[in-house]
Amino acid sequence: MLTRPDPPTGRPGKPGGGRSHRVREALLGLLLLTPGLVGLGVFVVFPLFQAVYLSTRDNDILGNPTRSVGLAHFAELLTPEFGALLARTFLFTALVVVPGVLLPLAIAAPLTQKLPGMRIFRTAFALPFAYSASAASVVWLIMLNPGTSPVNWLLGLVGVQAPSWTSDPGWALVTVAAVTVWSVSGFNLLVLAAGLAQVDEDVLEAARIDGATGPRQFVSIVLPMISPSLFFAVVTTTLTALQALGQVHIMTDGGPNGSTSTLVYSIFDRAFHNNNSDYGLASAQGLVLLVVGVLLAAVQFGVLERRVHYR
Amino acid sequence: MRTQARHRSPRTGRISTSLRRVTAGVALGLAAASTAACGAATTGASSATTQQLTAPPASALDGKGEVQVTFWHAMGGKNGEALQRLTDQFNQRNQGRIKVTLQYKNNYDDTLSAYKTALNSGQAPDLVQVYDIGTRFMIDSGSTVPVQSFVDVDKADISDIQPNIAGYYTVDNTLYSMPFNTSMPLLYINRTAFVEAGLDPDKPPRTLDEITAAARKLTVRDANGNITRYGFGTALYGWFVEQWTALAGQEFCDQGNGRDGRATKVNLATDEHVKQLEWWQRMTEEGLALKFNSDTAESDNAFTSGKTAMTLESTGSLGGFLANAEGKFEVGTGFYPKADASHGGGPIIGGASLWIVGKGKDDAHKRAAWEFTRFLATPDAQATWHTATGYFPISKSALDTDLDKQWRAQRPQFDTAIKQLESTALTKATQGCALGVMPQARKAEESAMQAAVHQGTDPRQALQDAEKSLDSAIKDYNQSVGG
Structure with missing residues (x-):
């Protein structure tokens, strides 16, 4: 770069020696990208093609791919049962995303007030973020044990008869979703609190002078200003909910009678659980999950992000 | 395998909105794809056969130095500790001849899942613990040497093994695996x-x-x-x-x-x-x-x-x-x-048994795995195992050892299990x-x-x-x- 004579115009990147510069820049860029691309290729792109291949194959009892079955595995998915599984997956995702974003938002608003002790509260509320899904599930199973539950005991004190959290078919999915909400809210709280902290005092001041107070100020000024954080929280929480496996596996193992079985659980079940090695069907379901993920991404980026206000 | 786009800050600043939209969209799609690919982690094409392997004689260990045996098991906590103690005892007695290394594989399901993958990639252990309900599958995998084959080669007397326990692991009149941790x-x-x-x-x-x-x-x-x-x-x-x-x-x-x-x-x-x-x-x-x-x-x-x-x-x-x-x-x-x-x-009876892996193994390893299996079935080893874990001893005479008698004197509740087993006739049911x-x-x-x-x-x-x-x-x- 130093040996290259200055172009006549004095501005970089213009014709005259610029082409070799650009080639070198491009090569350098490619070189810097290589480690990332290799990782992506080995761990994402290659397995994706392998999933496509496997989804057209049967498996022997050891899981080796055998004869081609064409699209038979996909045809197997055209059943009311699989439709119910998808619907349950969407329901679970909604049960996680809506409270998993609104709850931290409600907590984050008072937490950003400059009051003494708020840092302690913020740390305490963000702590669930540090738990792994499995650890959280085990702890909550103990908290909700039908025999010894402290939660049920507390409810009993105020005269509420606790339901069978993990074995009542009406409650099991809600319970697993609630534990997931508990574990995602810590992270979302950090994201939203950081967003709120950056809201400009001057803007709020100006709004107040214009007569916008309370809810109006929150909806018209604060929400648009934290919308990038909010959008980010929605997208990552959606992903976490779509991929939630540990909670389902440990808390209910898909039961009672399949009422907490989601798409990811079903993939795990077909491929690895109970000595199954039906990688063909599992891969087909995995590709459905890919489509679901992409569709949700398209909806979120196409509809929601239009309303996001980037500065 | 789970990709989580958690570390991206919501306000990366310089990148334009559209670029951000594209990268985030791709990240979301790929994260879903990587989950999709979770179900796709196998290679290889050999098909399982049900042809069974046969046992090598004791001389297989001659001149082989110290044979290393890998044992995959699913015994956690105090059960795992007891297994480690027994293994140390065996290794000490067989110094220069056989050395058994334990590998804890979390639970039965994971052990079996890992075993299947390992068979395909040639990384299988020499000995593997499989739950009762995996018995028929293990036979069909064609990857193991039936315990019966070693018993026949050694002309070993296995009448000390509780017949009801051996019965579970006997198919077509062949004892395929050695019962280990047994419960009722x-x-x-x-x-x-x-x-x-x-x-x-x-x-x-x-x-x-x-x-x-x-x-x-x-x-x-x-x-x-x-x-x-x-x-x-x-x-x-x-x-x-x-x-x-x-x-x-x-x-x-x-x-x-x-x-x-x-x-x-x-x-x-x-x-x-x-x-x-x-x-x-x-x-x-x-x-x-x-x-x-x-x-x-x-x-x-x-x-x-x-x-x-x-x-x-x-x-x-x-x-x-x-x-x-x-x-x-x-x-x-x-x-x-x-x-x-x-x-x-x-x-x-329920529990798990030990399977000697034969596929891709030389005679010395098969033999060494069997020697260890036979050790674990001895009355003394079973008495140690029974009293440390509460599992039922597979050896009849383990119940007559002093160690076992003392243990049961403190826990008369266990005699119910012994009486129950003794009064159960071995039938197909x-x-x-x-x-x-x-x-x-x-x-x-x-x-x-x-x-x-x-x-x-x-x-x-x-x-x-x-x-x-x-x-x-x-x-x-x-x-x-x-x-």
Whole structure:
């Protein structure tokens, strides 16, 4: 770069020696990208093609791919049962995303007030973020044990008869979703609190002078200003909910009678659980999950992000 | 495998909105794709054969130096520690000849899953512990040397092994694997609660109807009508239903419980099973039994906390029950209850066994794995194992060792299990069902139990649904292994 004579115009990147510069820049860029691309290729792109291949194959009892079955595995998915599984997956995702974003938002608003002790509260509320899904599930199973539950005991004190959290078919999915909400809210709280902290005092001041107070100020000024954080929280929480496996596996193992079985659980079940090695069907379901993920991404980026206000 | 886009800050600043939109969209899609790819982690194309391998003689170890044996197991906690002690003992005695290294693989399901992957990539261990219900699958994998083959080559005397225990792992009159950690189901009772309720703790219920009658007396309600203690409560664990089938002298799957030939059907929707699920429904509806899922950890916890007065569990839980109930109440044991007083069969043993891997292994390794397996089955090793873990000893004479006698003197509750095993005749029914997809069958069975007890589905309907859900799995499996 130093040996290259200055172009006549004095501005970089213009014709005259610029082409070799650009080639070198491009090569350098490619070189810097290589480690990332290799990782992506080995761990994402290659397995994706392998999933496509496997989804057209049967498996022997050891899981080796055998004869081609064409699209038979996909045809197997055209059943009311699989439709119910998808619907349950969407329901679970909604049960996680809506409270998993609104709850931290409600907590984050008072937490950003400059009051003494708020840092302690913020740390305490963000702590669930540090738990792994499995650890959280085990702890909550103990908290909700039908025999010894402290939660049920507390409810009993105020005269509420606790339901069978993990074995009542009406409650099991809600319970697993609630534990997931508990574990995602810590992270979302950090994201939203950081967003709120950056809201400009001057803007709020100006709004107040214009007569916008309370809810109006929150909806018209604060929400648009934290919308990038909010959008980010929605997208990552959606992903976490779509991929939630540990909670389902440990808390209910898909039961009672399949009422907490989601798409990811079903993939795990077909491929690895109970000595199954039906990688063909599992891969087909995995590709459905890919489509679901992409569709949700398209909806979120196409509809929601239009309303996001980037500065 | 889970990709999470958590570390990207929401305000990266410089990148334009559209670029950000594209990258984030791609990240979301790829994250989903990587989950999709989770199901796609195998390579290789060799197909399983059922041809069995044969055992090498003792001379296979000559001139081989110290042979390294890898043993994959699923024994955590104090069980794992006991296994390590036994292994150290063996290694010390066989210095310069055999060295066994333990590898803990979390649980039975994960061990088997890892074993299948390892077979395909040539990374299989020399010895692997597999749960009871994986027996038929292991035979069909064609990857192991039957224990029978070593017994024949050595002309070894295995009459010391409890015949009922060896029976489970015997298919087509061949002992395929060496039983190791063995358990049996028992009825556990809260003796203190029995006395309180005016029941005789030395005469625990013997049938399901007697359980109902006892539970009516044991269930306690407070002034508001809330139940503070349930008479009964146990997990909806499929193993328990299989036990009732055996006690009724019935076979759980066809072809003589899969012992005469490859089973083609699981007998789930039987009158016997319908009656059992109806009993279970009545028990919960009447408020005599606490509702649980299929995980026994929950019902164990409720029993030791005194919330339930009777429960069903394996012999392996006795130690934990005694420790956790200490100072709260006295634990008693009874024979596993029969569904009907007229039933004359007995329970099936459960647990896991040891399989000697032959595929891709030289004779020295096969032989070394067998030497270690034989050591673990000796009376002394079994007495150590039994007293450290609470599992049932597979060796008859282990019960006559001083160590074992002392241990039982402190835990008379365990004698129930010994009496129960001794009074069980070995039949096709009590051998248990050997089925390639037995783990799936048990899961289906549990789904039916959950449907009946938690969703109020008609038991026969629930059992028929479960039976139907297994049809194609059994057919696919049998087709895959060429039979």
